[in-house]
Amino acid sequence: DADVTQTPRxxxxxxxxxxxxxxxxxxxHDRMYWYRQDPGLGLRLIYYSFDVKDINxxxxxxGYSVSRQAQAKFSLSLESAIPNQTALYFCATSxxxxxxxxxxxxxxxxxxxxx
Amino acid sequence: AQSVxxxxxxxxxxxxxxxxxxxxxxSSVPPYLFWYVQYPNQGLQLLLKYTTGATLVKxxxxxxxxxxxxxxxxxxTKPSAHMSDAAEYxxxxxxxxxxxxxxxxxxxxxxxx
Numbered sequence: 662d663a664d665v666t667q668t669p670r671x672x673x674x675x676x677x678x679x680x681x682x683x684x685x686x687x688x689x690h691d692r693m694y695w696y697r698q699d700p701g702l703g704l705r706l707i708y709y710s711f712d713v714k715d716i717n718x719x720x721x722x723x724g725y726s727v728s729r730q731a732q733a734k735f736s737l738s739l740e741s742a743i744p745n746q747t748a749l750y751f752c753a754t755s756x757x758x759x760x761x762x763x764x765x766x767x768x769x770x771x772x773x774x775x776x
Numbered sequence: 777a778q779s780v781x782x783x784x785x786x787x788x789x790x791x792x793x794x795x796x797x798x799x800x801x802x803s804s805v806p807p808y809l810f811w812y813v814q815y816p817n818q819g820l821q822l823l824l825k826y827t828t829g830a831t832l833v834k835x836x837x838x839x840x841x842x843x844x845x846x847x848x849x850x851x852x853t854k855p856s857a858h859m860s861d862a863a864e865y866x867x868x869x870x871x872x873x874x875x876x877x878x879x880x881x882x883x884x885x886x887x888x889x
Contacts (some may be wrong), residue, residue, distance in 0.1 A: 663802060665819075681873075696879075701785060701882075702881055703782075703866060703879045703881040704820075704866065704879040705879075706876060706877075706878075709876065714779055718849060733781075744779050751819060751820070753820075757875075761870075761875050762808070762825070762827065763808040763810060763825065763827070763870040763875070764810070764822055764825060765812075765820070765822075765877055767819035767820045767821070768819050769817075769818055769819045770817075770819055
């Protein structure tokens with residue numbers, strides 16, 4: 662089983678619908694992240710969480726919200742989806758308990774299409 | 777502030793030829809530098825990283841990269857390309873107070889038989 666699991670893996674929805682992408686991890690890491698990948702733009706940080714009570718906006722947080730329900734769970738919501746939110750979304754984790762190494766551990770991605 | 781520039785969104789090499797993927801970074805503090813690889817329909821996985829110490833870093837699958845502070849570069853190389861190396865490669869930098877990781881725009885490597 663994957664250490665970082667994202668659900669759903671694929672989702673097609675319509676403009677205006679609320680969508681939630683979920684991420685869970687079994688690595689015991691403290692930090693969790695949501696990135697968005699678009700062709701030619703690389704990965705851009707949406708939100709990140711250092712622990713359950715510490716959530717921070719990334720560079721492209723408008724139109725998104727997150728919830729860190731537990732150390733192991735971090736969900737991303739689109740309250741009212743729009744077509745330009747069509748992208749591949751990645752959850753990632755990192756561990757600072759033994760010092761920051763910078764290494765991120767990624768899920769397999771959630772492909773979202775907004776029609 | 778930190779940023780990464782990857783030169784060339786697509787690179788094609790023949791099987792057995794040298795692979796060279798270019799990465800330049802900007803960071804106001806000593807950087808940690810990374811290369812990640814993404815195979816089709818998969819997430820990213822770490823190829824190699826530089827934090828401190830030896831500037832030539834060896835990674836998985838025969839890849840290596842050299843940190844050159846004077847050139848603000850961290851180019852990825854492999855002496856002999858294999859068909860299985862076809863993937864997208866991302867350079868990334870981490871530095872600064874929030875220890876965020878910033879990614880480049882990626883380079884797709886095509887290996888021609």
